[in-house]
Amino acid sequence: MTHGHPELSDLLSRTAILVYGLAVAPRCRRQGIARALLTEAEDQARTTGCRLATLLHKPELAPFYQRLGYTTAHHVTIAMPHGAMGLTQQPPFMTAVKALHPDVHIGTVSGAPGPVVTGLLPGWDMPPNARFHDGQIIA
Template identity: 40%
Template sequence: MPKTARTRRAAAASKAAARARHLPPRPAAPLPGVRIEPAQPGDADAYFPLLLTAISRRSEADLPAPPEMLAAPPERLTHGQALCLVARDTTTGQVVGALAAGAATWIDENPLTDPATMRGFLLAGLMKYRIAGIHAVAVAPTHHHRGVGRALITAAEQYLRQAGFRLATLLHDPVLTGFYARLGYLSTPLLISFTPGGLFGEDHVGYLTAVKPLEPGVELVTVPQAPAPIASGVFPGCTVPAGSWFEDGHLVTP
């Protein structure tokens, strides 16, 4: 049956939307007058209020680190197990941007990672080693639209990659989908990860999860009948085989 003009327009729009979701990341250009670096203890009075502007729609309980965290020595990340970065104005020394990241905090909110069971405890530990969460990123109004947020996220990805994380995630308002697409993220209402414990699904009402592979071999795979792309290759032995399909909440392999 020949396609009508409306059908052709709908198909073209669908393809355009798919391309927008998979835009290649733009390289981070040098920022004149701004330096990205680990936060210092003396930055606390500027760093934490900036972060709170980014998470005010959720809860202050989501603040990823108490002020004393900025005095923690480097371990896996810049501040113990946390990644705390600032964008600093090189002329004034003021903090004009802030980012906090680390292991994805939503991992502990799923029944599959209940620490009361050995299976849940072990799965949570493995996922926290492989899946990162960028908890909050914020830029001072004086430095909006200057690429500061992009530079903070790009720097965070480098730190996370070096620390062994293979997948980056970030919760955001739907209106920011285009911004994260330009950084190479796919935004989805439901994140499904193929883990040693099976499929692990996580959603957040009112928010989207932006997802980006950090290493070769990690990809977001579209599987027939699955309600969302599946993160494949994040864990050893957990690559979605070609020809797989989704049925009754499970991945069925050929």
């Protein structure tokens, strides 16, 4: 994802939390445990300055994460000062993202292969007329 750019990896590790797995034993499901665990992780991330929560999940869990305020897709793009970085998951996995800071927004941009995260850091926005063409941002 950020191979060859250690400064970008370091920056993203301080501004985004990645939840690699969330599981509840089958006999304990439907009691709000997963919601409570994820909410606590998000709250802790906010206190350390994280602005975005990301997680990997199987497609059948998309409705659950959407109810918790996440946007789910196979491809999510993060807008950066002079371009964009894509987070692509191969089936059977998807990416879910949720803004943890009021300056972070998740929306659509014409031609983008999925949702676009803007405002992760100041200046990491897309011009209002931006669009994607052949994997590049055109402003």
